[in-house]
Amino acid sequence: MIQTQLNLVRAQIPEQVTLIAVSKTKPVSDLQAAYDAGQRHFGENKVQEMVEKAAQLPSDINWHLIGHLQTNKVKYMATFVHLIHGVDSLKLLQEIDKQAKKAGRTQDVLLQFYIAQEDTKFGLDLQEAQEILDSIEFKQLKRIQVCGVMGMASNTSDEKQVAREFAALKNIFSTLQNKYFQEKPAFKEISMGMSGDYQLAIQNGSTMVRVGSKIFGGR
Numbered sequence: 637m638i639q640t641q642l643n644l645v646r647a648q649i650p651e652q653v654t655l656i657a658v659s660k661t662k663p664v665s666d667l668q669a670a671y672d673a674g675q676r677h678f679g680e681n682k683v684q685e686m687v688e689k690a691a692q693l694p695s696d697i698n699w700h701l702i703g704h705l706q707t708n709k710v711k712y713m714a715t716f717v718h719l720i721h722g723v724d725s726l727k728l729l730q731e732i733d734k735q736a737k738k739a740g741r742t743q744d745v746l747l748q749f750y751i752a753q754e755d756t757k758f759g760l761d762l763q764e765a766q767e768i769l770d771s772i773e774f775k776q777l778k779r780i781q782v783c784g785v786m787g788m789a790s791n792t793s794d795e796k797q798v799a800r801e802f803a804a805l806k807n808i809f810s811t812l813q814n815k816y817f818q819e820k821p822a823f824k825e826i827s828m829g830m831s832g833d834y835q836l837a838i839q840n841g842s843t844m845v846r847v848g849s850k851i852f853g854g855r
């Protein structure tokens with residue numbers, strides 16, 4: 637069942653787009669089934685749950701922390717997390733840098749932007765991101781690699797609105813790329829699109845889609 641759904645989703649995604657299987661709340665056996673079908677990128681929104689699952693699954697999995705992240709949780713995953721999607725403050729960047737240094741790594745992160753017309757979603761706006769990237773404090777962080785941006789569109793059936801929000805995130809990406817990351821090829825990811833809207837996201841420039849329920853079933 638999981639393998640069928642996974643293959644269905646894969647067939648709709650161009651090769652250059654990374655499919656992150658969002659496995660939050662699902663048992664390890666479900667992740668193993670997806671792994672056996674070749675899936676290597678998994679997304680979780682809680683650090684504790686990701687840590688527990690990682691310990692029980694093969695070590696060549698790339699773990700993505702996709703949810704809102706509290707500073708005091710960073711240390712638990714600093715040795716292995718592949719990409720942290722939800723970074724929305726300088727304070728969090730400083731803690732990630734500190735823990736990455738301890739772990740002897742450089743940590744890849746995405747800056748999360750607020751693109752939805754809902755006030756329940758976390759994220760920066762362009763000006764806040766620029767304030768961070770311009771700051772002396774940010775320039776002192778040696779163990780952070782900013783790889784791009786992440787966002788969540790409004791939970792609405794209005795496809796035009798969702799497309800507008802994705803386009804806005806693509807615009808933010810391009811603006812930041814031009815201003816801060818021209819010499820940094822690692823800045824290349826636009827993480828947008830979930831089960832209900834990943835095709836629209838891909839049409840609007842997504843490079844990483846985070847798909848949960850369409851693969852693993854409802855939560």
Ligand SMILES: *Cc1c(COP(=O)(O)O)cnc(C)c1O
Nearest residue numbers: 658681702830831846847848849
């Ligand atoms: C849960 C979650 C997803 C996946 O949602 P589905 O609708 O199940 O595909 C994607 N991104 C984030 C940040 C999530 O928390």
